[in-house]
Amino acid sequence: xxxVYAVGLxxxxxxxxxxxxxxVIGHCDTIAGYKTYLEQIPELLAGKRIIANGMRxxxxxxxxxxxxxxxxxxxxxxSSGDAGIYGMAGLLLELAExxxxxGIEIRVVPGITAASAAAALVGAPLMCDFCVISLSDLLxxxxxxxxxVRAAAENDFVTALYNPGSTKRRxxxxxxxxxxxKAGGDELPVAVVHDIARPGExxxxxxxxxxxxxxxxxTTIVIIGCSRTVVRNGRMYTLRGYQEKYGGxxx
Amino acid sequence: xxxVYAVGLxxxxxxxxxxxxxxVIGHCDTIAGYKTYLEQIPELLAGKRIIANGMRxxxxxxxxxxxxxxxxxxxxxxSSGDAGIYGMAGLLLELAExxxxxGIEIRVVPGITAASAAAALVGAPLMCDFCVISLSDLLxxxxxxxxxVRAAAENDFVTALYNPGSTKRRxxxxxxxxxxxKAGGDELPVAVVHDIARPGExxxxxxxxxxxxxxxxxTTIVIIGCSRTVVRNGRMYTLRGYQEKYGGxxx
Numbered sequence: 425x426x427x428v429y430a431v432g433l434x435x436x437x438x439x440x441x442x443x444x445x446x447x448v449i450g451h452c453d454t455i456a457g458y459k460t461y462l463e464q465i466p467e468l469l470a471g472k473r474i475i476a477n478g479m480r481x482x483x484x485x486x487x488x489x490x491x492x493x494x495x496x497x498x499x500x501x502x503s504s505g506d507a508g509i510y511g512m513a514g515l516l517l518e519l520a521e522x523x524x525x526x527g528i529e530i531r532v533v534p535g536i537t538a539a540s541a542a543a544a545l546v547g548a549p550l551m552c553d554f555c556v557i558s559l560s561d562l563l564x565x566x567x568x569x570x571x572x573v574r575a576a577a578e579n580d581f582v583t584a585l586y587n588p589g590s591t592k593r594r595x596x597x598x599x600x601x602x603x604x605x606k607a608g609g610d611e612l613p614v615a616v617v618h619d620i621a622r623p624g625e626x627x628x629x630x631x632x633x634x635x636x637x638x639x640x641x642x643t644t645i646v647i648i649g650c651s652r653t654v655v656r657n658g659r660m661y662t663l664r665g666y667q668e669k670y671g672g673x674x675x
Numbered sequence: 676x677x678x679v680y681a682v683g684l685x686x687x688x689x690x691x692x693x694x695x696x697x698x699v700i701g702h703c704d705t706i707a708g709y710k711t712y713l714e715q716i717p718e719l720l721a722g723k724r725i726i727a728n729g730m731r732x733x734x735x736x737x738x739x740x741x742x743x744x745x746x747x748x749x750x751x752x753x754s755s756g757d758a759g760i761y762g763m764a765g766l767l768l769e770l771a772e773x774x775x776x777x778g779i780e781i782r783v784v785p786g787i788t789a790a791s792a793a794a795a796l797v798g799a800p801l802m803c804d805f806c807v808i809s810l811s812d813l814l815x816x817x818x819x820x821x822x823x824v825r826a827a828a829e830n831d832f833v834t835a836l837y838n839p840g841s842t843k844r845r846x847x848x849x850x851x852x853x854x855x856x857k858a859g860g861d862e863l864p865v866a867v868v869h870d871i872a873r874p875g876e877x878x879x880x881x882x883x884x885x886x887x888x889x890x891x892x893x894t895t896i897v898i899i900g901c902s903r904t905v906v907r908n909g910r911m912y913t914l915r916g917y918q919e920k921y922g923g924x925x926x
Contacts, residue, residue, distance in 0.1 A: 430799070434693070437695075439695035440693050442692070482917065483917055506795075508798075508799040511802075513912070514799040514915050518914060521907055521908065534691070534787050534791040535787070536786070540759065540786075540787075540788060548764035549759075551760070553807060553820075555807075555832065568831065571830055574830075579825075580819065580823070657772065661764070663765065664814050664815075665815060666733065666769070
């Protein structure tokens with residue numbers, strides 16, 4: 425059967441690329457992806473046909489990948505992080521339903537999503553229940569984003585924000601920070617992680633009342649804690665309840 | 676500096692173990708973990724000291740790991756999936772604060788969490804905003820779980836359920852399914868994934884009104900869709916909005 429693979433590269437470093445993803449990229453002869461992500465894996469692309477283009481050209485890129493598969497190529501469409509979390513897997517599945525691509529199967533290869541890697545870097549804020557919300561309103565309805573942000577804040581979810589803001593879009597982030605501050609208080613811990621698993625990786629941990637808006641850009645992941653999230657010795661993590669349950673381990 | 680590594684193995688298959696996790700396990704001389712997870716990686720354990728014990732002995736296991744590190748061992752504490760998502764990272768960070776373990780650093784190595792791998796297997800249900808909720812009330816307050824379930828259902832989040840039920844605990848799952856059915860309707864898509872990335876891996880996709888309660892056990896991940904989640908050609912995925920935004924690709 426003709427197959428297009430939707431492959432998650434992980435957040436950047438090859439140290440987080442799974443053997444499965446590497447194997448799939450290795451046996452494909454055609455690799456499609458946003459050029460910034462292709463540049464992360466030059467050593468895996470030697471001798472392959474490349475379908476590259478820029479942002480907001482996802483539909484064209486995925487169509488080209490499906491067409492190549494229709495012509496007999498073995499094709500991988502790569503995404504940063506997990507192909508199934510704000511990646512190309514969904515669009516490929518949707519396009520593959522159309523009559524012209526009937527008979528091409530989409531197989532999704534998962535990857536480490538940015539929230540996992542960012543959480544590991546700062547400590548373990550995602551230890552308990554959490555939400556993942558993208559603040560990009562390019563494809564999503566703003567009223568739905570606002571409603572989900574409110575629900576996450578008011579129900580004490582740890583929340584990872586993808587696409588928190590750009591130079592043009594700052595208002596959704598301001599709303600989000602203010603909503604969490606009102607629900608969780610000024611001391612609610614927040615981690616801001618830049619360029620996770622890429623050159624220049626860095627992070628800061630602070631209080632939501634001192635949120636560093638000026639630092640946020642398109643390669644930032646924000647993790648907002650919940651009432652059980654603590655910051656100690658420079659690490660941010662969420663208490664799961666072992667102490668209350670089993671007690672006695674901190675004399 | 677003395678370090679204990681909290682390492683995520685991914686959901687089961689070595690094909691999803693990252694090179695970073697493999698490298699860390701390779702250079703450590705002592706590996707601690709729940710015995711079921713140690714059995715996933717026998718080829719990585721040759722010649723190593725093993726600290727193994729059963730479930731609900733997490734505190735003892737992590738204490739033993741920290742003590743071994745204090746004595747000069749290089750120690751990895753392994754978790755299934757991501758060490759920072761319902762794994763051992765948080766407990767290690769908490770224990771490491773106590774006076775006796777001061778000076779031991781905890782480094783978290785992320786892994787593919789079960790929700791990512793389960794989503795990839797069934798299609799791409801986590802394409803947009805989502806929640807991850809554990810229905811285990813062993814460490815968490817039931818009222819908090821119920822409140823978060825309600826918030827997720829009523830605000831149209833795709834939701835991945837960890838520890839959905841055991842032979843003894845079924846009521847929280849019944850509440851959850853009923854809450855999502857009321858909020859999202861009888862047709863809301865649900866995927867039930869068993870033993871993801873392990874021998875016996877299998878899944879089913881259906882409607883929430885026909886939820887297969889009798890199939891649920893401790894190795895099941897449940898993914899409940901949102902209003903934009905579709906089931907087509909046997910795959911479940913969430914529409915992100917490309918069609919509305921860019922149009923014209925399905926003639």
